[in-house]
Amino acid sequence: MAKADIIIRGKSYSVACAPGQEVRLTALSKELDSRVQQIADAVGDIGDDRILLITSLALLDELDAARHGQATATGPDVDRAVQALDDAADRILGLVNRIEGST
Numbered sequence: 001m002a003k004a005d006i007i008i009r010g011k012s013y014s015v016a017c018a019p020g021q022e023v024r025l026t027a028l029s030k031e032l033d034s035r036v037q038q039i040a041d042a043v044g045d046i047g048d049d050r051i052l053l054i055t056s057l058a059l060l061d062e063l064d065a066a067r068h069g070q071a072t073a074t075g076p077d078v079d080r081a082v083q084a085l086d087d088a089a090d091r092i093l094g095l096v097n098r099i100e101g102s103t
Helices: 022-043 048-067 078-102
Strands: 002-008 011-017
Touching: 002 022, 011 022, 022 048, 022 078, 048 078
Parallel strands: none
Antiparallel strands: 002 011
């Protein structure tokens, strides 16, 4: 089993992967770290666990929209993509707050 050393929010992780997938996993982790930073910038420092949760949900929201042909950011329009992520983060943070308020 191979491994890739990745960094998310300044923390190093060693992640097992299939041989030959180290470069891909490292590239994906850089994209994830960028997304995490965008979410953190949008919602503030609410803790790593919550930021990773919100980022995960935002990415799943994007994936679901793409699967259903409803992606809002097409092409390399970074500003629109960032705005879409910010909007998704706001919606997700509202859901997190409602869920935490009901427990």
